[in-house]
Amino acid sequence: MPPTPTPHRRSRARVIGFSLAAALAAVFALGALSAGGVLVWASAKADDDGFINAGEETVSTRGYAVTTGRVDLDLGDAGSFLDDIGSGEVKLAADAGGSAGTFVGIARSADVRRYLQGSGRAVITDYEGWPGEPVYREQGGDRRPQRPAAQEIWVAETQGPGRQELTWDVRDGDWTAVVMHADASKGLDAEVDAGAEMPGYVGGVGFGAIGVGILLLGGSVLMLWLGLRRPGGGVDGTWPAGPATPSDPTAPVPPSDPSAPFAPSGRSSEAPTAVIGPEVRPGL
Numbered sequence: 001m002p003p004t005p006t007p008h009r010r011s012r013a014r015v016i017g018f019s020l021a022a023a024l025a026a027v028f029a030l031g032a033l034s035a036g037g038v039l040v041w042a043s044a045k046a047d048d049d050g051f052i053n054a055g056e057e058t059v060s061t062r063g064y065a066v067t068t069g070r071v072d073l074d075l076g077d078a079g080s081f082l083d084d085i086g087s088g089e090v091k092l093a094a095d096a097g098g099s100a101g102t103f104v105g106i107a108r109s110a111d112v113r114r115y116l117q118g119s120g121r122a123v124i125t126d127y128e129g130w131p132g133e134p135v136y137r138e139q140g141g142d143r144r145p146q147r148p149a150a151q152e153i154w155v156a157e158t159q160g161p162g163r164q165e166l167t168w169d170v171r172d173g174d175w176t177a178v179v180m181h182a183d184a185s186k187g188l189d190a191e192v193d194a195g196a197e198m199p200g201y202v203g204g205v206g207f208g209a210i211g212v213g214i215l216l217l218g219g220s221v222l223m224l225w226l227g228l229r230r231p232g233g234g235v236d237g238t239w240p241a242g243p244a245t246p247s248d249p250t251a252p253v254p255p256s257d258p259s260a261p262f263a264p265s266g267r268s269s270e271a272p273t274a275v276i277g278p279e280v281r282p283g284l
Helices: 007-045 078-084 109-115 202-228
Strands: 051-053 057-061 065-068 071-073 089-095 102-108 119-128 133-142 154-160 164-169 173-181 188-197
Touching: 007 202, 057 065, 057 119, 057 133, 065 188, 089 102, 102 109, 102 164, 109 173, 154 164, 173 188
Parallel strands: 065 119
Antiparallel strands: 051 188, 057 188, 065 173, 071 173, 089 164, 089 188, 102 154, 102 173, 119 133
8 A cells, every 4th residue: 555645745736836837837827928029019009001111211223223132932721711811911112212203013022123223222131120120132233124004014113202101911922012203213312111901900919919928928927826825824844733632651861950949750640758757666
């Protein structure tokens, strides 16, 4: 028959078990709070149309256009999912500066390369930090391209005076966005902004995740308290002392102190006898 666990061992196992459960709950709580915070922040940053924008940045070039690099999209089943949740659109806005008007368009990367072959331009290759400062390189060339609106390569386009803005449903393929003067003239100081659509319920999901995180954090504190709590009360994790054990009547008794007023020399089952008066002898 296995030995019965002592109260001390049971107490240690209890503390370890509840502490591990509390730690796991705390990890999940921090994850839920972090995710909820990001979603709430993104919802608060969205504009009136539901887009979260990277922020307007200036890209200058002495060439004829500002373009993105090749953007390779392979959505797979995510495209249908984005349509189902009411997301999946991107927004591109730009002001090319000057009086010639602004053109903004999106086309397949191969078509853009053919259209701007030999024409100088600035190519955005990356973004640094947040909201995202564009990193771009100059690509040389002196050939003036034809007016962009005359080309039949665009899947989305807009042109007009000042700031122009377009939205586009993302699709699989290699894509490039282009900003130019409407008359394809040289030299741009383009103010460029881009954004992605956020579903309207993102804020609610974020608050829900924060609520779950708070509940998990409270559960973690409760489990830690239960693990450290003594069965009889307190929180030091030790097992309470049991009732006092009766002394052994056969155990030796330490010698008494002679200087004490009254110190019995030992245990006796007989009551002490007191002698009063002179000793009486028979026959006297």
